[in-house]
Every structure is written in C-alpha cells, then in structure tokens.
Amino acid sequence: MGKSKRNSPKPDSNRAQKLAARRAAQEAAAQAVTRPFEGLAAECDLVALREFVPSATATLKLSPNVAAKRAVTLATVLPGAVAALVRAGDEPTGFVGTQVQFQSADPAADLAAAILWTQSAAPGESLTTATVEGAPRLSEVLDPGAALDLTVHQDFNWWVPEGVTPDPQVAATIEQADQAIMPSARLELGADAVGAAWWVDAGEKAHIRWVRPEDEDQLMLALARLHAAGDLHLGEGSRFAGSFRTHGLLVPVFDLDREKHASEWEAPARAFDAKLRAALKSDTPLTSEERRSRDGLRSRQVTLR
Known part of the structure; x- marks a missing residue:
C-alpha cells in the first residue's frame, strides 16, 4: 500500500510555507560559521x-x-x-x-x-x-x-x-x-589585559560587556571559581549580571553604578582580569560549591547567535 498523503501539506498552503521556512532556517544554522573572526588579533x-x-x-x-x-x-x-x-x-x-x-x-x-x-x-x-x-x-x-x-x-x-x-x-x-545612541566607551586596560571590555550607559544602569577570546567552557569554569570565592565583580558599585554567547565567544556582563565615569572602572577591571587569568590556569577539580556556581551561571547565559 502507498503512504497516505493526508498529512502532506499542499504546496501553496501556510503549513507548507512554514515548513519550508523552518528548513531554510535549519540549513542556514548548519552552515553558520561558529567563530568567524578566529585568528585575528581584532x-x-x-x-x-x-x-x-x-x-x-x-x-x-x-x-x-x-x-x-x-x-x-x-x-x-x-x-x-x-x-x-x-x-x-x-x-x-x-x-x-x-x-x-x-x-x-x-x-x-x-x-x-x-x-x-x-x-x-x-x-x-x-x-x-x-x-x-x-x-x-x-x-x-x-x-x-x-x-x-x-x-x-x-x-x-x-x-x-x-x-x-x-x-x-x-x-x-x-x-x-x-x-538612539547610548554613551559608550572602550576601556583602556593595557597590553596585559585580555579581550575587549566595553562600557555603556544604558540609562538606569551602566554596564560593562567584556568580549573574551578564551574557550567558552574553560572561561565558564574560571568564572565559577571566582563566583564561589566571592570575586565575580569589579569592586564596589558593581555586580555580575550574567553572560551571553555570540560568534563562538563568551561575553560576561557586569552591572555598574552609572555615577562613575567609564575610566574609573579601568583599574578595577585590570584587577579582575588578573584574577580571571589566574583562575583560568587552575586545573584542580571543581569543588561542590564551584559546581553549584557553574550551574547557576550557565542558567543565566543567553545565546545571541
């Protein structure tokens, strides 16, 4: 017996168009380059x-x-x-x-x-x-x-x-x-600092979005170690807000006291970067508290593309 065509959508139907759009989106996602700018200093x-x-x-x-x-x-x-x-x-x-x-x-x-x-x-x-x-x-x-x-x-x-x-x-x-522009600035952190840290005044709050080049999983483990130690912040007037993934990189985000100028966050950011790089070098297994921190940080992570 041949297959029933009862569930086959008509070519011009809305369902057929939706299925075609879904397939196109899936094909585009499969072809997308995970880390397009890898290998460039910029x-x-x-x-x-x-x-x-x-x-x-x-x-x-x-x-x-x-x-x-x-x-x-x-x-x-x-x-x-x-x-x-x-x-x-x-x-x-x-x-x-x-x-x-x-x-x-x-x-x-x-x-x-x-x-x-x-x-x-x-x-x-x-x-x-x-x-x-x-x-x-x-x-x-x-x-x-x-x-x-x-x-x-x-x-x-x-x-x-x-x-x-x-x-x-x-x-x-x-x-x-x-x-539509929100005041923005790139923090000047010196040659030793890693990644690109960008400050923005979003109105009620200011933020730093720090694009990091490290492997996503390794960076998440390092952030979890700092979180468990109470060091996942940029000092007084700041708090870790979460992170998002984009173009194969992880971007930690910090909420800030907007009364401070962008340049006032440069010294705290340099200190945090040193702590983060030290945590990245650790190869000891995560403690139970660090594992809880990792799971909590992952639950607040958003993927942009």
Whole structure:
C-alpha cells in the first residue's frame, strides 16, 4: 500500500510555507560559521562592533596580498545599513559596515567581500549586500596581527564628510539615529589585559560587556571559581549580571553604578582580569560549591547567535 498523503501539506498552503521556512532556517544554522573572526588579533573588537557598539570607526590595515587602491574605514553601521560605500572626495575612501541589513552565514566572509569591493567601486557607489561566493578569508584581506585603532563616537555626524552640510533628509536621519545612541566607551586596560571590555550607559544602569577570546567552557569554569570565592565583580558599585554567547565567544556582563565615569572602572577591571587569568590556569577539580556556581551561571547565559 502507498503512504497516505493526508498529512502532506499542499504546496501553496501556510503549513507548507512554514515548513519550508523552518528548513531554510535549519540549513542556514548548519552552515553558520561558529567563530568567524578566529585568528585575528581584532577578533574581540570585531564581535563587539558587530553586536552592540552603537557608533565607532577604525582605519583597517590591509594585507600585503591586497592591491590596495584606497584606504578602508571599518564602521559599526553605515547609512541604510549597507555593506559598504565609497565616499567621493579628493581622496576617495572606502567604508565597510559590521551591522548590515543583509548578511550571509559567515560575517567574516561578508566583511572580506565588502573590503575588496571598495577597491574597485567608483566614488559615490554603495553596496547593499556583499557577494561572498569566491571571496578570500578575512585573514587574507586584513593583517591578522593588527589590532583596531578605534575611534568611538557619541553621534553619527561622521556619516557626512567634514565641512559638508547635509541635505535636510540626511540631517533628519542622523538626528533620529543620534537619539538612539547610548554613551559608550572602550576601556583602556593595557597590553596585559585580555579581550575587549566595553562600557555603556544604558540609562538606569551602566554596564560593562567584556568580549573574551578564551574557550567558552574553560572561561565558564574560571568564572565559577571566582563566583564561589566571592570575586565575580569589579569592586564596589558593581555586580555580575550574567553572560551571553555570540560568534563562538563568551561575553560576561557586569552591572555598574552609572555615577562613575567609564575610566574609573579601568583599574578595577585590570584587577579582575588578573584574577580571571589566574583562575583560568587552575586545573584542580571543581569543588561542590564551584559546581553549584557553574550551574547557576550557565542558567543565566543567553545565546545571541
């Protein structure tokens, strides 16, 4: 006997569309690169710029393999959330965005393709979506050992070249974007500190979101050791709020007293980083209290992508 077709959805039915969308989402998840920026010295900052930093720019150091025609500036988001654009002027400059409207399963490939596009595009052109097929790895387009020399902005006035008066529509767009910005800063922790710690004033509270490059499981064990010892904080006026996972990295988050300036958290953050690195070196089995801490920390963990 043949199989019953009673449960087979009609091709144009809502159920068929939902099943097709579900399969597409599952296929995209299977193709997603777990840790796209791995191997780059700027990995932690690239993750931060892509996920939560509102307005920042950095001039990229391209690989000698790239026949560079013009300089390229990395940005959090460009007008219209496009992938890239080339700003006209005496010396045309390429801009590439990390927070884009359309993306593939590999954000590093998106960025590599967008950077290469800026080298051949004409001034005044913009790229809505990067074509990643055949694109080289990002580590072949950027200098993998170069950190980002970041400029953090508290507005989006950099969207318009200096000395240029924007038309009313552009000015209104910038004003609207500025209203959504929360004051942010990257903590300067010195060469010995690990990862990228970003401060933000979210209104009622301030936070530090610290993108760490260590293995997720090992970092969670180290955080559990500090929690059990009462050291999972950045000093007076702070508390551990939880963590989230994104692009293969774990990001601890701390709630802060917003009355303190971002720079006032740099010394406590350096002290915490030293404790955390010491905990990461420990290979002793977790105590029962540390295991309870680990389980509690995991229950408060969120996965973004």
